[in-house]
Amino acid sequence: MEERRLLLAIALSLLVLTGYQILFAPKPAPRQPVPRPAAAGSPPPPAAASRVESPPGGAGQAAPVARSAAVPAVSDERERRVEVATSGFTVAFSNRGARLLSWRLHDYRDERGRPEEMVRTIPEGPRALDLETGDPEIDARLREALFRPSSEGVSVPPGGQAMLEFEFAEGELEARKTLRFEDQRFLVQVLAQVRLSGRELPVKLVWGPGIGNPSAAEREVQGYQPPQAVALTPAGVQRVPPDDIGGGARPLPAVRWVGVESQYFTALLVPAEEPRPAELRAVDLPAVEDAEASKGPAAVLDLGTSGGPALLYVGPKDHQRLSRLGHELARIVPVGDWIGPIVVPLMKLLRWVHGHVGNYGWSIVALTILINLVMSPFRHYSIANGVKMARLAPEMKVIQERYRKVPALDPRRQEMQKEIAALYARHGMSMGTQMAVGCLPLLLTMPFLIAFYRVLQVSIELRGAPFLWIADLSQKDPLFLTPVLMGGSMFVMQKMIPTAMDPAQQRMMMLMPVVLMGMFLWAPAGLNLYWLASNLCSIVQQGVTLKMIRSGEKERDKDKAEGSRPGKKARHA
DSSP states (O other): OHHHHHHHHHHHHHHHHHHHHHHSOOOOOOOOOOOOOOOTTOOOOOOOOSSOOOOTTOSSOOOOOOOOOOOOOBOOSSOOEEEEEOSSEEEEEETBTTEEEEEEEEEEEOTTSSEEEOOOOOTTSOOTTOEEOSOHHHHHHHHHOBOEESOSEEEOOTTOEEEEEEEEEETTEEEEEEEEEETTEEEEEEEEEEEETTEEOOEEEEEOSOSSOOOHHHHHSTTOOOOEEEEEETTEEEEEOHHHHOSSEEEEEEESEEEEEOSSEEEEEEESSSOEEEEEEEEEEOOBTTBOOEEEEEEEEEEETTTOOEEEEEEEOOHHHHHHHOTTGGGGSOOOSSSHHHHHHHHHHHHHHHHHHOOHHHHHHHHHHHHHHHHHHHHHHHHHHHHHHHHHHHHHHHHHHHTTTSOTTSTTHHHHHHHHHHHHHHTTOOHHHHHHHHHHHHHHHHHHHHHHHHHHHHOGGGTTOOBTTBSOTTSOOTTOHHHHHHHHHHHHHHHHSOOOSOHHHHHHHHHHHHHHHHHTTTSOHHHHHHHHHHHHHHHHHHHHHHHHHHHHHHHHHHHHHHHTSHHHHHHHO
């Protein structure tokens, strides 16, 4: 009974309050118009009222139409260029679409001696740092909108940081792009936000197509890698040439970073926190004067409805610098999985040697000599073993010819093994240790030689580094002297060492220097310099080892001759 009376009292109270609001509601204050700059050709802002009245003389009252209030207009009155200068690079934007125009690296030069340009633009194509929402109409409006920049020029103080912001609002559409730069740090923080009628829209950040503008000389070098898409996924680093992407987009469910790379430079979009979805695209590139039409890679990072933040790295594939920046960015440098633990220390050692020598060409020579000195004991045993094998080769062939027609499973094959063991014993060798003595030096030295070869392939320090007549160690030798000398040194090496091969095999081996010389004519000059220096070290060591072997044989022959004299035997008796 009490509950029924309580409910009745509440209902009567709500009825009284509702009637009071209807009969004595306060009149709304008149809405002041929002000032906005007059832009030529821009449409008038939509009305902000919550209902539309019927025109005078109309047949009847129009039904109320619900609409969202327009945001205050924010735009610039003209198109302008906005620049950001740091100690390492200079960035230029256009306020039309807040689109990136240029990203120049101060410490790296192109073939004309100008700062290296990282941005490649094509007509009607995507631009680096474009924003996408998935709505073609909105994306087109954003590309043509005149964003209002926070400043026309930003200079990042030494050791400090600075921020550049672009804003745009018109009707129910709002967009904002904010970039935070730090001096001496190539990681730029990018924040992006797009709203429609107050609702957050999903935002994607684009880089592409490609990166940089490789010259004709760079494209001629053997092993040149055109720009391609790259991403760090749970499965590892994925490198995808634009021709393999296909006509559409290749989605990636979660990436630690995604971007575009060339031989020596890269642009990587990094989600600041957890891995995010991304996609790879192929963009049609027009033909230029020294290259045909092709496809360029583009990378897209999905920032979701939060709009970021994301980190952007644009710069050299410098393993040391990328290691300091974190986010596993150093994995963009292809040092190799199994050989990487050797490549990385050798890269640091090359820089250390350059710090004392002052020229990367002589640094390669000095480091090659150092590696060969460390490996010289193993090579000594390998050369000595080869000489012994060459000496017993004729007797070995006689034994093998004797049992040539004996089947492999025939018990008489054991007799052949006994004869070979006796042959090894007469020459002071053991069958059990022969394979180890012959193969172990090679197994120990080859990883270091291959690792240093990889160092010269991935070290950006060689780009633009001169040496004697060579203007750039990362490009081919203009006179082809180093590959020719490399081939000649290989021929000398083969002639110095006795061999157990038959004449036909020897003739085939003599063709190898010619074949390799032809293969390395267009290889980077730094690699040819390394192989030439390594071959010269091998020639010197082979000469020293052979001289030691001959000297030891003479001493043994002399001792045998003295021991065979009657007087010598009597004295010993």
